[in-house]
Amino acid sequence: xxxxxxxxxxxxxxxxxxxxxxxxxxxxxxxxxxxxxxxxxxxxxxxxxxxxxxxxxxxxxxxxxxxxxxxxxxxxxxxxxxxxxxxxxxxxxxxxxxxxxxxxxxxxxxxxxxxxxxxxxxxxxxxxxxxxxxxxxxxxxxxxxxxxxxxxxxxxxxxxxxxxxxxxxxxxxxxxxxxxxxxxxxxxxxxxxxxxxxxxxxxxxxxxxxxxxxxxxxxxxxxxxxxxxxxxxxxxxxxxxxxxxxxxxxxxxxxxxxxxxxxxxxxxxxxxxxxxxxxxxxxxxxxxxxxxxxxxxxxxxxxxxxxxxxxxxxxxxxxxxxxxxxxxxxxxxxxxxxxxxxxxxxxxxxxxxxxxxxxxx
Amino acid sequence: xxxxxxxxxxxxxxxxxxxxxxxxxxxxxxxxxxxxxxxxxxxxxxxxxxxxxxxxxxxxxxxxxxxxxxxxxxxxxxxxxxxxxxxxxxxxxxxxxxxxxxxxxxxxxxxxxxxxxxxxxxxxxxxxxxxxxxxxxxxxxxxxxxxxxxxxxxxxxxxxxxxxxxxxxxxxxxxxxxxxxxxxxxxxxxxxxxxxxxxxxxxxxxxxxxxxxxxxxxxxxxxxxxxxxxxxxxxxxxxxxxxxxxxxxxxxxxxxxxxxxxxxxxxxxxxxxxxxxxxxxxxxxxxxxxxxxxxxxxxxxxxxxxxxxxxxxxxxxxxxxxxxxxxxxxxxxxxxxxxxxxxxxxxxxxxxxxxxxxxxxxxxxxxxxxxxxxxxxxxxxxxxxxxxxxxxx
Ligand code: FES
Numbered sequence: 132x133x134x135x136x137x138x139x140x141x142x143x144x145x146x147x148x149x150x151x152x153x154x155x156x157x158x159x160x161x162x163x164x165x166x167x168x169x170x171x172x173x174x175x176x177x178x179x180x181x182x183x184x185x186x187x188x189x190x191x192x193x194x195x196x197x198x199x200x201x202x203x204x205x206x207x208x209x210x211x212x213x214x215x216x217x218x219x220x221x222x223x224x225x226x227x228x229x230x231x232x233x234x235x236x237x238x239x240x241x242x243x244x245x246x247x248x249x250x251x252x253x254x255x256x257x258x259x260x261x262x263x264x265x266x267x268x269x270x271x272x273x274x275x276x277x278x279x280x281x282x283x284x285x286x287x288x289x290x291x292x293x294x295x296x297x298x299x300x301x302x303x304x305x306x307x308x309x310x311x312x313x314x315x316x317x318x319x320x321x322x323x324x325x326x327x328x329x330x331x332x333x334x335x336x337x338x339x340x341x342x343x344x345x346x347x348x349x350x351x352x353x354x355x356x357x358x359x360x361x362x363x364x365x366x367x368x369x370x371x372x373x374x375x376x377x378x379x380x381x382x383x384x385x386x387x388x389x390x391x392x393x394x395x396x397x398x399x400x401x402x403x404x405x406x407x408x409x410x411x412x413x414x415x416x417x418x419x420x421x422x423x424x425x426x427x428x429x430x431x432x433x434x435x436x437x438x439x440x441x442x443x444x445x446x447x448x449x450x451x452x453x454x455x456x457x458x459x460x461x462x463x464x465x466x467x468x469x470x471x472x473x474x475x476x477x478x479x480x481x482x483x484x485x486x487x488x489x490x491x492x
Numbered sequence: 493x494x495x496x497x498x499x500x501x502x503x504x505x506x507x508x509x510x511x512x513x514x515x516x517x518x519x520x521x522x523x524x525x526x527x528x529x530x531x532x533x534x535x536x537x538x539x540x541x542x543x544x545x546x547x548x549x550x551x552x553x554x555x556x557x558x559x560x561x562x563x564x565x566x567x568x569x570x571x572x573x574x575x576x577x578x579x580x581x582x583x584x585x586x587x588x589x590x591x592x593x594x595x596x597x598x599x600x601x602x603x604x605x606x607x608x609x610x611x612x613x614x615x616x617x618x619x620x621x622x623x624x625x626x627x628x629x630x631x632x633x634x635x636x637x638x639x640x641x642x643x644x645x646x647x648x649x650x651x652x653x654x655x656x657x658x659x660x661x662x663x664x665x666x667x668x669x670x671x672x673x674x675x676x677x678x679x680x681x682x683x684x685x686x687x688x689x690x691x692x693x694x695x696x697x698x699x700x701x702x703x704x705x706x707x708x709x710x711x712x713x714x715x716x717x718x719x720x721x722x723x724x725x726x727x728x729x730x731x732x733x734x735x736x737x738x739x740x741x742x743x744x745x746x747x748x749x750x751x752x753x754x755x756x757x758x759x760x761x762x763x764x765x766x767x768x769x770x771x772x773x774x775x776x777x778x779x780x781x782x783x784x785x786x787x788x789x790x791x792x793x794x795x796x797x798x799x800x801x802x803x804x805x806x807x808x809x810x811x812x813x814x815x816x817x818x819x820x821x822x823x824x825x826x827x828x829x830x831x832x833x834x835x836x837x838x839x840x841x842x843x844x845x846x847x848x849x850x851x852x853x854x855x856x857x858x859x860x861x862x863x864x865x866x867x868x869x870x871x872x873x874x875x876x877x878x879x880x881x882x883x884x885x
Binding site: 148157210212437439442492 | 523525586590591695
C-alpha cells in the first residue's frame with residue numbers, strides 16, 4: 132500500500148481533510164456574515180445614485196482584502212436566484228480611502244449589473260476576489276496624459292485621477308469623457324471637484340447622443356483629439372470604454388503608448404459563428420455524452436443542457452472554469468486560435484468546440 | 493420476473509416518456525433560490541449537529557448526555573451522507589456554482605471515496621439500474637434476489653451475510669467501489685491501472701476516516717478516550733443500519749423488477765424511464781423522514797431525475813403517480829415497515845433454490861418480455877462489445 136500510512140507522508144492533506152477552513156468559515160459566518168478565512172467578503176455600507184442607471188456601492192471588506200492599485204478591477208460575486216455569478220468591476224475609489232467603492236452602470240441584458248442596481252441594499256454582503264489588472268499608472272509618471280473614457284469606463288479613470296492628486300502630480304492631464312447625454316455622466320460631482328482643485332487637470336464632457344447647451348457634442352474623431360490635445364505626440368494615453376470607442380481610439384492613436392481596458396459582458400467576446408450539425412462532447416467524469424453546436428462557449432452550451440461546471444468570470448480571467456481536455460480541438464474565443472488535438476487544460480468559458488471533445492468534467 | 497404493470501406498446505412507451513420529460517422540464521424550470529436555501533439549511537444542520545454531538549460526547553459525565561451526543565452525531569452523519577452528500581454528488585446543486593455544494597469538490601464523511609462512488613453509483617448503478625451483471629449494486633455481489641441469478645449453496649447464508657452488511661454498510665460500499673471500477677475497466681487497460689491502485693484510493697480514505705473518528709477525537713479527550721471511541725463507533729453503526737435499510741428498500745422490494753443486458757440493448761430514453769420506474773420502490777412517511785432518507789424515500793423519482801434537487805421529488809411524486817396510473821404502470825410504494833419487510837422476505841426466499849423461493853414469493857414470471865427493438869434509438873445505453881464475465885458470488 133503505497134499510501135499507507137498516508138498521514139505520515141502527507142500530514143497536510145489530512146489536515147485539509149478535516150476541513151479546518153470550512154469549519155472556521157462556517158462558524159465565523161454564523162457570527163457575522165462578513166467574516167471568513169477563505170473569501171474576501173464586503174458589506175455594502177452605502178449606496179449612492181449616480182445617474183438613472185448607475186449606482187456607486189461603498190464597501191467595507193473583511194480582513195482578507197489585500198488592497199489594490201488605482202485603475203484595477205475586482206471580481207464581484209453575487210447570488211441571483213440561488214446561483215453565484217461573478218463579474219469584474221473597476222474600483223472607482225482611491226486605495227488610501229477607508230472604504231472601497233465600485234460604480235456599476237446597468238447594461239442592457241446584463242445580469243449582474245441590473246441585479247446590483249435593482250436588488251442590492253445596504254447591509255448586503257458581496258463576495259470579492261483579489262484586485263488585478265494592468266490598467267494602472269506606470270512608476271514614472273508621464274509629463275502629459277490623455278484619458279479617454281466612455282460611459283462607465285470612467286470608473287478606473289476616476290480612481291487614477293484621485294491617485295494623481297495624491298501623488299501631487301504636476302504635469303498636464305486631459306480627460307475626454309464621452310457619454311450619451313448629460314444625465315449619463317457618472318461621478319460628475321467628484322470629477323468636477325477634482326478639476327477645481329487641480330491645476331493640471333482639464334475635463335471635457337462630450338455628449339454623443341443627446342446634445343445640450345453648454346456642452347460639446349460629438350464622437351471620438353481626429354478633429355476632437357486635435358482640438359483638445361494639440362501636441363498628441365508626447366502624450367501617454369489611457370482608454371477605457373465600450374469596444375467601438377476603443378477600436379476607434381486605437382486606430383487614431385497608432386504609434387502612441389496606449390493603455391486600454393475593455394469591459395465586456397460575458398459572451399460579448401464571441402465571434403458570430405454559425406454551424407451546421409453538432410459535435411459530441413464526452414464528459415469523462417460523469418460518463419455523459421452531450422451534443423453541442425459549437426457556436427458559443429462550451430460553458431454556455433453545457434449550461435443550456437443543464438450541466439453546470441464551476442465558473443467565475445466567464446470571460447477568461449479567473450481560471451475557475453479550467454478543465455482538462457483529453458481529446459479534440461477547441462477554438463480560443465479571445466483570439467480565434469484553434470488548439471491542438473491532444474491533452475491540455477482549457478478555459479471552457481472562452482473555448483468553443485471545434486471537433487468532438489473529451490473533457491474531464 | 494413478474495411484472496404487475498401493463499405491457500405497453502412502442503407508441504405508448506414513447507408517449508409515457510414524453511409526459512415524464514415534460515414533467516421534468518416544468519419542475520426544473522422552478523429550481524432556484526428555494527432549493528439553494530434548502531441545501532444551505534441542511535448544511536447548517538449537519539454542521540451544528542456534529543459540533544453539538546461531538547461536544548456532548550466529549551464533555552458528558554453521565555449516560556444521558558452521552559446518548560444524546562451519540563444520537564446527534566449519528567444524525568449529523570446521516571444528513572452528511574444522505575440529504576447533503578448523496579444529492580450534492582449527483583450534481584443536483586452544481587448550478588449554484590458554489591464549491592461547497594459542487595459534485596466535483598465535495599467529499600463526505602464515510603469510508604468511501606466520493607470520486608469512486610460517483611463512478612459506480614452515478615454512472616454504473618443509475619445507468620444500468622437492476623440490470624443483472626451490469627448494476628453492481630444489485631445484491632451487492634453476494635445477495636441473490638431473483639431467479640436470474642443462479643442458486644448456489646452459499647446463498648443459504650445470505651440472511652446472515654446481509655445482516656453483517658447492514659452493520660458494516662459503509663465498508664461494503666467502499667470496498668465495492670474500487671472493485672467495480674476495476675471490473676469496468678476494459679480488460680486491455682487493466683494492467684495500467686491495477687486493482688491495487690483503485691484499492692489505494694479506498695485505503696487512503698479509510699485511513700483518513702479512522703484517524704479522525706478513532707484517533708484524533710479520542711485523543712482530544714485525553715484519558716476519557718474510550719468513551720469517545722465508543723460514541724463514534726455507535727454513531728457510525730447507527731448511520732450504517734439506517735442507510736442500509738433505506739437503500740435496500742429502494743430496489744429490492746418484492747415487486748421491484750430486474751432486467752437482463754439483452755433487454756436493455758438499444759433502449760430509448762422512454763424505455764429507460766420505464767425501467768427506472770419498475771426497478772425502484774418508494775417509502776411513505778412525513779417530511780422529516782423524507783429528509784433523513786436524503787429523499788431516497790422517493791427512489792422512483794430519484795431514479796428518473798437523479799440530478800433534480802431532491803426536495804422537489806415531493807412535488808413530482810403525486811404527478812408521476814398519476815402518469816403511471818394513466819399508463820397502467822405499477823408505482824411501487826409503501827410504508828417503511830412494509831417495504832423493509834418485503835425486502836427481507838425476498839432475501840430469505842432467494843437464499844433457497846428456485847422451487848422453494850417461488851413458493852415463498854408466489855408465482856412469478858421469469859422476466860419481462862424482451863423490450864421492443866426500435867429502429868432509431870435517440871438515447872442509448874451502450875453495452876460493452878465483449879461481454880465481461882463477472883461472477884456474482
Ligand atoms: S470562468 Fe473565469 S476563466 Fe472561465
